Amino acid sequence: MTLTDQTRAAIQKLVSTYPERRTALxxxxxxxxxxxxxxxxxxxxxxADVVGVPHSAALELAEFYTMLHxxxxxxxxxxxxxxxxxxxxGAEELVRDLRAGLREQIGNGLVEIERTSECFxxxxxxPMARVGATYCENLDQERRRTLIQELAKA
Ligand code: FES
Structure with missing residues (x-):
């Protein structure tokens, strides 16, 4: 079993809040x-088992959304x-600055920078980026410098 009992219970609770089980997927x-x-x-x-849908439906959804890994x-x-x-x-400049400022962390496998065609x-x-589950907005020069410093410390 991969999921904790707590997560399985949370998913079961979620399923009970939707009229269609599949909507909770x-x-x-x-x-x-x-x-x-x-x-x-x-x-x-x-x-998928907890929600009550076929594994294939869950896999299809997991592979479709870029926020799912x-x-x-x-x-x-x-x-x-x-x-x-x-x-x-300035999204391309943002990617360039992040890659330049976090070169060491990227090299050590601590940080990965991706582009997405998914609008946030x-x-x-x-321009904006998502760091884990956190959305970072208005990433002008000053804000991206702060973001790079925070990521470099982590
Ligand atoms: S285009 Fe980037 S958030 Fe919509």
Whole structure:
């Protein structure tokens, strides 16, 4: 068993709040990911069993959403939004600055920088990135410098 009893209970409770069991699948996978660190095949299967949907449906969902990870992730995963509004406000420069400022941490496997074509839904606060589960907005020069310093300390 991969998931803790606490997470299994939380997923069961979640299922009871939706009229259709399947609707609870995405939040259930998020809970499983938080519990297990990433969504291994076993964690996906367990979450699917608790929700009461086929394993294939859970796997399909886990592989579709970029915020769900089916492979282990480094301690700090930084995902930069690269959709048009963020691109126009400097997403590529943000990626470049993060990679330059965190070269050592990236080399040591502590930080990973990714771009995504998934809009984070806060285009008016571009450019932005997600660090783990935290959204960092308005990453101008000063804010990205602060973010790099924080990530370098972690
Ligand atoms: S385009 Fe980046 S948050 Fe929407």
């Amino acid at each position: 995405l939040p259930a996978l998020k809970l499983a990911q938080t519990d297990a660190g990433y969504l291994s095949r076993e964690a996906i299967a367990e979450a 089916t492979e282990p992730v480094p301690p700090a995963l930084v995902v930069v939004c690269a959709q048009l509004p963020c691109a126009l406000r 839904g806060a285009c008016h606060r571009a």
